[in-house]
Amino acid sequence: MGSLSDVFKESMVFNSLEEVDLKKIMPLFEKWELNTGDVITTAGDIAQYFFLLESGTLLLSMEEGKSVILETPGDFMAMELLSKKGVYTTTTTALENGNVFAVSREAFLSLIQEDTPGAETIMQAWQEFCSKTAAFAENIVDINVPGLY
Amino acid sequence: MYGIEAINANNGWAISVVGITIVFTGLVVLSFVISQLHKVMDLFENPRKIKGWFIGEQKAAEEGEISESPPFTLTEEQKEITKQFALLARTMEEHFSLPRLLHLSQISGVKNPHSNLNILLKSAIIFPDGEGFFCWDQNLYTKIISQ
Numbered sequence: 343m344g345s346l347s348d349v350f351k352e353s354m355v356f357n358s359l360e361e362v363d364l365k366k367i368m369p370l371f372e373k374w375e376l377n378t379g380d381v382i383t384t385a386g387d388i389a390q391y392f393f394l395l396e397s398g399t400l401l402l403s404m405e406e407g408k409s410v411i412l413e414t415p416g417d418f419m420a421m422e423l424l425s426k427k428g429v430y431t432t433t434t435t436a437l438e439n440g441n442v443f444a445v446s447r448e449a450f451l452s453l454i455q456e457d458t459p460g461a462e463t464i465m466q467a468w469q470e471f472c473s474k475t476a477a478f479a480e481n482i483v484d485i486n487v488p489g490l491y
Numbered sequence: 492m493y494g495i496e497a498i499n500a501n502n503g504w505a506i507s508v509v510g511i512t513i514v515f516t517g518l519v520v521l522s523f524v525i526s527q528l529h530k531v532m533d534l535f536e537n538p539r540k541i542k543g544w545f546i547g548e549q550k551a552a553e554e555g556e557i558s559e560s561p562p563f564t565l566t567e568e569q570k571e572i573t574k575q576f577a578l579l580a581r582t583m584e585e586h587f588s589l590p591r592l593l594h595l596s597q598i599s600g601v602k603n604p605h606s607n608l609n610i611l612l613k614s615a616i617i618f619p620d621g622e623g624f625f626c627w628d629q630n631l632y633t634k635i636i637s638q
Contacts, residue, residue, distance in 0.1 A: 379605045399609050407588030408623025411612055433590070437609035478623045 346371055346443055349396050353416030354474070355467045356394075363460030367453060371443040376436040382444075383424060383434040391444040392420035398440015402476075403433040410476045411437075418471060420450065422479050563614035563635055570636055572607045573616065575599070577632060580617075586624040589617070 346368055350356045359367070376382065376398055383389070385403070393400075395417040402410040402423060412419060424432045425447065454461045472479060492500060534541060565573060579595045580587065589608075596604040611617045616632045617625050 378603075378609075399612070401589060401593065401608075403590035404623065406623075407591055409589045409625075410623070411589075411619065413612075435593070435605065437605045437612070476623070477621070 346373075346394075349394055349416055349443065351416075352414075353394065353418060354471045355416070355418040355464060357416070358463050358467055359460055363458075363463070366460070370445045370449050370453070372445075374442050374444050376440050376442060378436055378438050380436040381433060382436070382442070383419075383430045383432060385430050385433045387430050389425035389428050389430045389447050392418070392424060392447055392450050393434070394418050394443040394445065396441040396443060398442075399437040400440075400442075401435045401437055403435065404476075404479065405431055408478060410479070412475070417475070418468070420447075421468065422472065423476060563610075563616075564638060565610070565614070565635055568602075569607065569610060572602055573611060573632070573636065575601050576607065576611055577627070580627045586620050586622070586626055589625045592617075592625075 347364070350359070350364060350368070356364070356367070371394060373396070374382070374393075382393065382400075383391075385405075395412055396415055399411060399413040400417075400419070402412060402419065404410065404423075410423065419432075419434060419442075424430055424434070428447075454464050498504060576592070576596060579592060579599060579601075582595075583592065593604055593608055596608065601607065608617075614631070614635060616628050616635065618628060620626050
């Protein structure tokens with residue numbers, strides 16, 4: 343695993359995107375290096391970024407003591423898993439060294455609100471990813487209303 | 492030659508039995524096909540179910556591989572830390588909050604709580620319940636600790 347394109351190929355959320363959509367979305371991501379114990383989002387803070395996991399293990403501490411472990415390359419931390427109305431609802435802690443690709447929340451939400459096949463593909467894949475990863479988080483907010491995140 | 496005599500002379504009884512058997516078998520097969528038709532219609536309406544069969548088989552194969560693989564091996568130091576986590580987990584409910592366990596380990600002074608919690612997750616001693624909480628596998632813990 344070395345490049346963002348490799349992570350996209352592994353990602354359940356992004357691996358169905360066409361080449362043209364990938365070229366559009368890839369420049370939005372920047373690589374962050376994580377050390378064990380690093381906290382990349384804190385519940386209550388303004389939500390600025392969503393994250394795509396390249397390597398490592400992340401603990402997503404959500405509301406009511408619930409949590410999710412993300413450890414598969416390509417796992418995407420966004421929307422109802424992370425934030426609500428522009429504020430993080432989740433504290434994300436690295437349980438081991440690793441890397442994530444951060445994407446501006448605002449830029450990502452603008453992208454998926456476009457009336458394009460790429461945006462629709464991402465939203466459909468996101469719903470499947472949420473059902474598989476954290477089905478209990480699905481009902482927190484209506485995932486068809488990206489503005490809420 | 493007519494009547495029963497003719498039937499006897501030309502294997503009539505045997506032919507009748509074969510005929511009845513063929514018709515009866517045909518009707519049984521037909522009724523079975525009709526009774527299962529709703530499943531075929533269901534697959535037409537939900538083609539994802541076909542994919543689900545293969546995924547289910549794949550999962551079963553993976554689970555088989557997992558159960559056959561040897562249990563996770565811990566160093567003596569990791570075993571000691573795992574015992575500390577076990578004590579903390581005992582103070583919590585059966586389905587516990589993982590962030591809470593991490594917090595307890597931090598305030599209890601457990602060494603390298605993040606990476607050691609990660610080891611417990613990798614070893615599957617701590618596993619998710621699917622509802623956002625986690626459980627402690629006491630059998631696996633005992634097995635790994637006693638190695």
